[in-house]
Amino acid sequence: MIKKELKSNIKSFIICLVLLISVFLLVYLIYPFVITDENMATMNELLQAFPEEVLKAFNMDLASIDTAYGWLKSEGFMFVLLGIGIFSSILGINIVFKEEQDKTIEYLASLPIKRSKIMTKKIFVSVFYIISLIWIFTLFNFIALLISCEFNQKEFFLLSLSPLLIGLPFFFFNLFISTLVKRDKKVLGLSLGLVFIFYIVSMLSEISDKVEFLKYFSLYTLADTRNIIANCEINIWCILISIISSVIFASLSYIFYNKKELL
Amino acid sequence: MSSVIELKHLKKYYGESRGIEDVSLSIEEGTIYGFIGPNGAGKSTTIRTMMGLINKTDGEIFLFGKPFDKDDLEIKEKTGYLPSEVNLYADLTIKEIFDYHEEFYKKDLKPRRNELVQLLKIDESKKINDLSLGNLKKVGIVLALMHSPKLLILDEPTSGLDPIMQITLHDILLKEKQKGTTILYSSHILNEISNLCDIVGFIKDGQMIKEDTMDNIKKNYFTYLKISSKDIEKIKEELGLKVIKEDDNTTTFINNLDPNTVINKLAKYNIDNLLIEEVSLEDLFINYYM
The missing domain is CATH 3.40.50.300 (P-loop containing nucleotide triphosphate hydrolases)
Structure with a gap:
């Protein structure tokens, strides 16, 4: 079953990996040509015109984009987090639910396998793909940065861990949602919508102290990227909340899936 | 078993x-x-x-x-x-x-x-x-x-x-x-x-x-009884069965009587044609549901 699940989901994994690597490869390739002293001066002038809040939202108050690593820390990682969030959410909503949508569950449920085992095997494959995506991408960035510029390796590896802190909660949250809903194709749209809402809420919470409380309403807060860039450390609470929320959503998924009407 | x-x-x-x-x-x-x-x-x-x-x-x-x-x-x-x-x-x-x-x-x-x-x-x-x-x-x-x-x-x-x-x-x-x-x-x-x-x-x-x-x-359910006779109105009264079809000279009944009873009841009438047909499961089904 695991082999079949790996095969069924490899397409979305490759698409996401190629997309992320392509964007970053493009940046690594063009950066040496674009970032000249003259261009940087113009860029800095342009950035000064932006309100501080906007720069904060993209971590550009903490990192200068005069190197590829600087871009990676600011805009680059925002893109990565969004990408991993989308990939994890799609996996979470689809991995079990697609069997119901395609009605293949009628066949799968007739086989001598417990529902909980179906869930376990599907979770295993999904987590494998999420971790693989993050680590292949990290490896790619590491090699590219070694070639391109100097960078803080500890900070880089901590940053590379941050997508996992949001990827797993996004996956398990969506898995849980999928055990609650009936066959309805709108669910995927809702799930992706939630990723963007969390993303925007997280950005808004960075803009002003008045709306800082919004960070408690977004899974993206768990990525803790500002803290990593500013202090080269991950807040232990972000790790704990990420693990605890994943465990809670995973447990609820098992409970609800076991009782769910599959057709 | x-x-x-x-x-x-x-x-x-x-x-x-x-x-x-x-x-x-x-x-x-x-x-x-x-x-x-x-x-x-x-x-x-x-x-x-x-x-x-x-x-x-x-x-x-x-x-x-x-x-x-x-x-x-x-x-x-x-x-x-x-x-x-x-x-x-x-x-x-x-x-x-x-x-x-x-x-x-x-x-x-x-x-x-x-x-x-x-x-x-x-x-x-x-x-x-x-x-x-x-x-x-x-x-x-x-x-x-x-x-x-x-x-x-x-x-x-x-x-x-x-x-x-x-x-x-x-x-x-x-x-x-x-x-x-x-x-x-x-x-x-x-x-x-x-x-x-x-x-x-x-x-x-x-x-x-x-x-x-x-x-x-x-075996046990009903048959179709098809009768052609000038005395058909009297026969309908005598048998008391449900008529499901009537064309020019043949009347079709849903019959749940056993064959001997049917023959005894019809003996006194002038019958041109008599046919007892076994019902198909299809018809049995329609009788249940329609």
Whole structure:
């Protein structure tokens, strides 16, 4: 079953990996040509015109984009987090639910396998793909940065861990949602919508102290990227909340899936 | 003989709407049980409840004498299921889906798989996505049978199959019966039930309304009585039977009287033509439901 699940989901994994690597490869390739002293001066002038809040939202108050690593820390990682969030959410909503949508569950449920085992095997494959995506991408960035510029390796590896802190909660949250809903194709749209809402809420919470409380309403807060860039450390609470929320959503998924009407 | 399937007052509601109201039946080992009803009567709901795909609202299900548990792997290993609509993984080939199926069973399924593939003339290299409805059904039949189950649950098994394949399937099922396999055969095609099943249960509006052996259904119910006579008005009064058709000189009655009574009652009249026709299961069905 695991082999079949790996095969069924490899397409979305490759698409996401190629997309992320392509964007970053493009940046690594063009950066040496674009970032000249003259261009940087113009860029800095342009950035000064932006309100501080906007720069904060993209971590550009903490990192200068005069190197590829600087871009990676600011805009680059925002893109990565969004990408991993989308990939994890799609996996979470689809991995079990697609069997119901395609009605293949009628066949799968007739086989001598417990529902909980179906869930376990599907979770295993999904987590494998999420971790693989993050680590292949990290490896790619590491090699590219070694070639391109100097960078803080500890900070880089901590940053590379941050997508996992949001990827797993996004996956398990969506898995849980999928055990609650009936066959309805709108669910995927809702799930992706939630990723963007969390993303925007997280950005808004960075803009002003008045709306800082919004960070408690977004899974993206768990990525803790500002803290990593500013202090080269991950807040232990972000790790704990990420693990605890994943465990809670995973447990609820098992409970609800076991009782769910599959057709 | 012990009951392989036993349903007691099974009820299923989807919120406010009825799936099944009260279904009770008992199927003994080695029996082919015809489960008949029009669309929406509750056949598929009953089957899906037995397969653990949906949760019952009330009642009891016993399979192989054990209270129903959707995670009982021993029972699942002994059960083969063919849904009315076969939905399989579109990106796999037939060979891949058969290999996948084999992974779930502890025994060697290859010999039976090859036998069925030959009987049903299946090309394993084809992709599921490219299959016609009939070919998909054939793949579903192999999946239901290749692990040699002791209980077969078939929901509209011949829909989409050409007549030759229908005959092949029936031959396969009769051989399964000889081996002692119990078969629940759900259908609205009555002729195939009459040729295959030992017992027939009728379901209407979510309730079992009749269950009988196939022989009794054929023998004991009604016949069509066709009479041509100048005294037809008097005969109608005498017999007191329901008239279902009247054309120029022949009147057709639904007859539930035995042949001797009919002959005795008609003896005093001048009869031009008399015909007693055995009712088809189709007509019996219409009489129940219409």
